[in-house]
Structure formats: structure tokens, C-alpha cells
Amino acid sequence: MTCAEFQRVLPYIIDTGGNAEQEQHLRECAVCSDLVQDLRYIADQAKLLVPMEDPSPRVWEGLQKSLEREGLVKAAPARRPLLGAPAHGWQWAVAVAALVILAIASFLLHRPEAAPLSMATGSQSQPTATDQDDQQVLQAVATLPPDVRSTYEQGLKDVNAYISDARRSVDQDPNDPDAREFLMQAYEQKAMLYQMATHSGE
């Protein structure tokens, strides 16, 4: 198994692990092993930003009342989330997805030229991790007015087409710095869209 073949399937196996051939390549190849370590580290750190699943509101109300009865706390005013500090788990997940996209894009841009990127357009037929992130973004804006939702739907189509074209360009000429730059900027556009969805969904 070559590095290119391994990295093509990496998005699907990074969480679940690969088959025997893929695991053997990971043991033998320092470049791919370092890549997997770096991506797992980023994902692990990002998960720390995601709050644990909240218990039922009745639990919090019960705790609040108990503390008030004991005189330990006063009745708290209604809290509103701050801009950029989302209150819901899915919003954090969208923000984390934006960070992971940028991390992957940064790796794709700065990878050694000796190990060319080979994410063939054939992979478009298989669902990717980012497809699920796109669905999460659309869910984030589902409660907004129809014209706002359609803005995000069309925006996702446009940036995904950008990413697809840029990937093909890098595949055709891995040594072209402009091609890599286009791919990086395509991912940056997508990360921007994710971030704006997070703000709009508050």
C-alpha cells in the first residue's frame, strides 16, 4: 500500500481504524504515522471544547432551588449566549469542524512534494466526513428565515465545487504552488461559511 492510497481512505478510518493492510502501512510509514498522530491530537483537543451533553433542565432547576433554599446562591438572571460563544453542543461541533477542515487543508498545502496528494474525483461517490459536517451546518440554520437558509445551501454548493476543482488541479499537478494555494483558499472559504453559520444559528 502506498502513502497516496492510505491517505485517500484516511478520512474514513481515522476514527474507526483500518484493515490489516492499512494498519501495517501505518506501522511502517513514519510520514503517515505522524499525520495520523497530528490529526488525532487536533481532534482530541477540539473535543475538549465541546461541552458534555447537558442534563435535563429540570435537573438544573432543582439544583438551583436547593442552593437558593440553603441561601448559598441568589436567583440568577436570564443568561444569553455571547457572540462567538455558542450555547449549544451542535454549534461547538460546527466550530470544531471548521477547525479540523483548516487543519486538514493546512496539511494538504504543506505536505512534502515527494508524497503527492491523490484524492481522486472517484472519492466523490463515497460520503465523506465533511458531508456530515455540511448537514450539521444546514441543521444549524434550519430555524432561520427561508432566504437565509437558501443562502447557506447555495453557499455550500459553491464552495464544495471550488474544493472539488482545486483538488482535481492538485491531483493533476501536485508540484503547482498555485493549485495548492487554491485548495487552501477553498477550504478557508468553507471554514468561513461554517463560522458564520455558527454565529447565525445563535
Added chain:
Amino acid sequence: MVTRMWNQGTKLAVAALLGFVAVGVVGQTRKELRFNVGPGANVNVVNDFGPVTVRSGSSSQVLVVVTLPSDQVEIDPTQSGSRLDLRTHYLQPGASSKPVRYELTVPSDCAVSIHSSSGPIMIERIRGDITAEGDSANMDVHDVSNGHVHLRTLKGTINLSNVSDGHVEISSVSGPVNLINVSGPRVEVRTTNGKVSYRGNFASNGDYDITTHSGDIDVAMPTNASTDISLRSVTGKVENDFPFQPKQHTSLSLTNGRSFAGTSNQGGSSVELRSFSGTIRVKKQ
């Protein structure tokens, strides 16, 4: 008789019109808020629906005039020293369809941050940092200097004019970006489909970087502009109608009709225009 009836009819019509107008404005509330601030103040406005206008004024005070469409919406101001936060708060879900208008007058060195989904956003005569974001908000920023300007939108139109000594970063998915007399150490524009138009002389010996996926890039510059320019469209066209001195030795892979590199005058500013599939045009202003 007819004349008197016509006059009475006219009076009734005018009275009805005035009544409609009165009903239209009865629900609206205009509020005026004043905040004392020191040098280098920071103002943040979050107003999802409605226009936001920011102008420079008093050096020690922020004046906020808000027009509320009904009593179902309020403004939540929070001030900590010279840091001011203004947020629109809808008391009922249905009230969010009606726009709230903000008009701010701030010190010229104030840093301004605006979030308005629908906009429009207008900012003028500010020397502090400017940040504006809106899904479909049209943005008009002009006569600003010395600050960082960050504008982000999905499909709004961005108009930026008379910007000097600025660090400019603009990102738009499909909205057009129009730059007139924008210069500074760094000017960066990124779009996916949005068309980019630049009119100016790329001054200040700066770095100018415009990249699109499929949006066209149109540049018009005076013959005295001092630039070191490179143009490339991967699958689109490059049309040059400016008297550059072509560069023979360049890191850019030169393909006739798809790329070009050259200099004008002293080659003071670096200008990179890139599009994946759009058309790039450069001509004399």
C-alpha cells in the same frame, strides 16, 4: 358645489393618508443613548435584521440612535470602560421579522465591529479597526484610514472606497466586491463566485492579492501606477490592455492567454491576481 365636494374629498383623502402614516409610525420607538468613552474605544453591534450606520463624531462620546419597530424588541447595551456592546433582543419569536435601525456616531479612532445578517451596513470616516459580517448584508465602507478592515459575507455586495494605509481582508462567497482607491500595506480579497472590481493605483508599495474561483477580476489603473504584477487563470482567460514591461524570468508558469507577468514604472507594489476559471482583465484607467 362640485368644487366644494372635491375639496372635501381631497381633505378626506389627505386625512386618511395621514392616518395611515400615523398608524405606520405609532408602533415605532426612537431611542437615543449616549455613552462616554475614552481614547481607543471599542463598539460591538449585533443586529440581525436592519441597517447599521456608523459615522465619526465626538472624540469622547458614542451616540446611538435606535429605531425599534415595536415594543416586542429592545436593545441590550453593556458598557465596560470604553468597551460598548449593543445587541438587539427580540422578546417574542415573531418579532424578529421587523428590522431595527441603528445609527451610531463614534470617535474617529474607535474600533467598530458589526454583525448584521441582512444589513445593510455603512461605515465612514473611521480610523480604527473595522470588522463587519453579514450573510447577505450589503456593506459600504468609505473614507477610512490606518486601520484593519475585515469584511465577510456570503452574498452581499461589498463596496470599499477611499481607503488609505489599510490592512484590508475581504472574504465573500458569491457577493461582488468593488474597490475604488483602496491602498495600504496589505489588501487581500477572496471570493468563490463573486466578481471583483478594482479601480486605483495600487499605492503604498503594498501587497495586493485577489483570488477567485470563478468570479471575474476587473482592474483599471492609471498609467503612473507602480506595480509588479502577475496574473493567472487556470482554466479561464487573462486579458491585458495595459502597457506593462513583460517579465521574462518569473516563477509563474507563463501560458499565452492564461497568465502574464510584468512591471509598470518602478514596480513598487506587488499585485497578484488569480482565478481558477474566471476571466482576469487589466486595463488603463
